[in-house]
Amino acid sequence: xxxxxIELGAPASAVDEDAINPRLNPQTNSQTPLGSxxxxxxxxxxxxxxxxxxxxxxxxxxxxYRMLGNLGEAQDATQELFLRLHRTLQRLDADRDPxxxxxxxxxxxxxxxxxxxxxxxxxxLESIDEPCAHAQDxxxxxxDAHRKQALIQALAELPHRERAAVVLRDMEGHSAAExxxxxxxxxxxxxxxxxxxxxxxxxxxxxxx
Amino acid sequence: MxxxxxxxxxxxxxxxxxxxxxxxxxxxxxxxxxxxxxxxxSELALQxxxxxxxxxxxxxxxxxxxxxxxxxxxxxxxxxxAEPDIKPRRLRTFAWSSVHRPLWLAAAAMxxxxxxxxxxxxxxxxxxxxxxxxxxxxxxxxxxxxxxxDIPQTSASQTLSPQSTTSTVQKSAPTMAVATKAxxxxxxxxxxxxxxxxxxxxxxxxxxxxPPGSDPAPVFIQQTPQVVIYWVKPVRGGVS
Numbered sequence: 001x002x003x004x005x006i007e008l009g010a011p012a013s014a015v016d017e018d019a020i021n022p023r024l025n026p027q028t029n030s031q032t033p034l035g036s037x038x039x040x041x042x043x044x045x046x047x048x049x050x051x052x053x054x055x056x057x058x059x060x061x062x063x064x065y066r067m068l069g070n071l072g073e074a075q076d077a078t079q080e081l082f083l084r085l086h087r088t089l090q091r092l093d094a095d096r097d098p099x100x101x102x103x104x105x106x107x108x109x110x111x112x113x114x115x116x117x118x119x120x121x122x123x124x125l126e127s128i129d130e131p132c133a134h135a136q137d138x139x140x141x142x143x144d145a146h147r148k149q150a151l152i153q154a155l156a157e158l159p160h161r162e163r164a165a166v167v168l169r170d171m172e173g174h175s176a177a178e179x180x181x182x183x184x185x186x187x188x189x190x191x192x193x194x195x196x197x198x199x200x201x202x203x204x205x206x207x208x209x
Numbered sequence: 210m211x212x213x214x215x216x217x218x219x220x221x222x223x224x225x226x227x228x229x230x231x232x233x234x235x236x237x238x239x240x241x242x243x244x245x246x247x248x249x250x251s252e253l254a255l256q257x258x259x260x261x262x263x264x265x266x267x268x269x270x271x272x273x274x275x276x277x278x279x280x281x282x283x284x285x286x287x288x289x290x291a292e293p294d295i296k297p298r299r300l301r302t303f304a305w306s307s308v309h310r311p312l313w314l315a316a317a318a319m320x321x322x323x324x325x326x327x328x329x330x331x332x333x334x335x336x337x338x339x340x341x342x343x344x345x346x347x348x349x350x351x352x353x354x355x356x357x358x359d360i361p362q363t364s365a366s367q368t369l370s371p372q373s374t375t376s377t378v379q380k381s382a383p384t385m386a387v388a389t390k391a392x393x394x395x396x397x398x399x400x401x402x403x404x405x406x407x408x409x410x411x412x413x414x415x416x417x418x419x420p421p422g423s424d425p426a427p428v429f430i431q432q433t434p435q436v437v438i439y440w441v442k443p444v445r446g447g448v449s
Contacts, residue, residue, distance in 0.1 A: 046281070050281060053277060053280065057276065058273065061272065061273055061276060065265070065266065066263075071266055071268060071272050074272070075272045075275060079283075083284070086280075147259060148263065151259055151263055169225065171260045171261065171263060173261070176227060194227075195218045195222050196218070198224075198256065198257070199218070199253075202252055202253055202256055205256060
C-alpha cells in the first residue's frame with residue numbers, strides 16, 4: 001500500500017487539493033455507475049453531483065459525528081467536505097473511487113474542527129434523552145444513557161489518529177487493509193493506532209462499561 | 210510475544226482478531242493462565258461490542274437532509290437559488306477588536322466632553338458681546354463697557370440689535386456678569402475704575418429691566434464641568 005503525501009494529522013486547510021492521488025486506490029470505477037456520475041458532475045451537472053453526494057453523505061456524516069461527538073459540528077464538517085469536493089471535482093480521477101480522498105479529508109476537517117473548538121467537549125443533548133425514551137427498564141435506560149455518553153466523550157478525547165482508526169475498525173467494521181486505504185496509511189500503522197486507541201479508551205472508560 | 214507475553218497491545222490486537230494465527234494461538238494460551246490479561250481481554254471485548262452498538266443519534270436524518278440542502282443551495286449557480294453574494298468580511302484589525310473597541314469609544318466620549326468644556330470656557334473676547342437696547346441707545350456707556358471688558362468696538366456694534374427686547378436683557382445680563390466674574394483665560398489685572406463702573410452699570414441695567422414691584426431677575430450662573438488636565442512634560446534624564 002502506497003502512502004500519499006497527505007498527512008492525517010495535517011490540518012485540512014494545509015492539505016493540497018492536488019493530493020487526490022489515484023495511486024492510492026487500486027480499485028477503479030471506470031465501469032461502475034459512479035464513474036459516469038463523477039464525469040457528469042465534472043461536466044457541470046448539479047444533479048449528478050447530488051447523486052454523488054447522496055452516495056457518500058451518510059457514512060461521512062456518521063464518521064464526522066463519531067469523530068466530533070456533536071451532530072451540529074458534524075453537519076458543518078460534512079457540508080464543508082462536499083463543498084471542497086465540488087471545488088476539486090475537475091481534478092478528480094473519474095476512474096478511481098473517491099472514498100479515500102473523502103475519508104482523509106473528513107478526518108482532517110474533524111481534526112481542524114476539534115482544534116478550533118479546543119479541548120472543551122460539548123455533550124450533545126440529544127444523546128442524553130434518547131435511550132431513556134426507548135428503553136423499558138428505567139435503570140437499564142439510565143445505564144445505557146450513561147454508557148453512551150461515556151463512550152462518546154471518551155472517543156472525543158482520543159488523539160485524532162487513534163480515534164480515526166478506532167472508528168473505522170471497531171465502529172464501522174472496516175478491515176485493517178480497508179481502513180489503511182481510506183486513511184492513506186499503512187496497514188500496520190492503522191493496526192497499532194487502533195490498538196493504542198482501544199487501550200486508551202479502556203482506561204478512560206474503566207468501570208463504566 | 211515470547212519475551213513480553215503480557216503486552217497489552219497484543220491483547221488488544223487479539224480481541225480485534227488482528228494477529229497472525231500463530232501469534233493468536235500463543236496469546237490464547239497465555240490468557241488461559243493469566244487472570245489479569247483475561248480481565249483486560251474481556252473488558253476490551255465488551256468495549257468493542259459497545260462501540261459497535263452505538264447507533265446514530267436522534268436527528269441524524271434531519272441533519273443529513275439539512276446538510277445536503279445547504280450544500281446544494283450553496284452550489285446552485287442560478288441566482289434565485291444561490292445564496293446572496295456575500296462579500297468577504299473586512300479584516301478586523303487588532304486596534305478595532307472587541308477588546309479595544311470600548312476603549313476607543315470611551316476616548317471619543319472623553320474627547321467630546323473636553324471639547325464641549327473648552328468651548329464653553331473659551332475666552333470672553335471671542336464670545337458674542339452683550340447686546341442690549343439700553344447700551345445701543347447710550348454710546349457713552351457702550352464705550353465704557355467695551356473698554357472695561359476688552360470687547361472690540363466693531364463686534365459690539367455688529368451685535369447690537371434693535372430687535373432685542375427686555376427679555377434679552379434678562380437673559381444676557383447674568384451671562385455677562387458671570388463672564389466678567391470668571392474671566393479665566395485673561396491675564397490678571399488690577400480692577401480698574403472703568404470695570405467697577407461697568408459692573409455698577411450692569412447691575413443698574415438688570416434692575417431697570419425688571420418691572421417695578423417684581424422680584425429682581427434671577428442670576429443664573431452657568432455651570433460648566435471643571436475638567437483639569439495635568440500635562441506632565443517628560444524630562445529627559447529624569448527628575449533630579
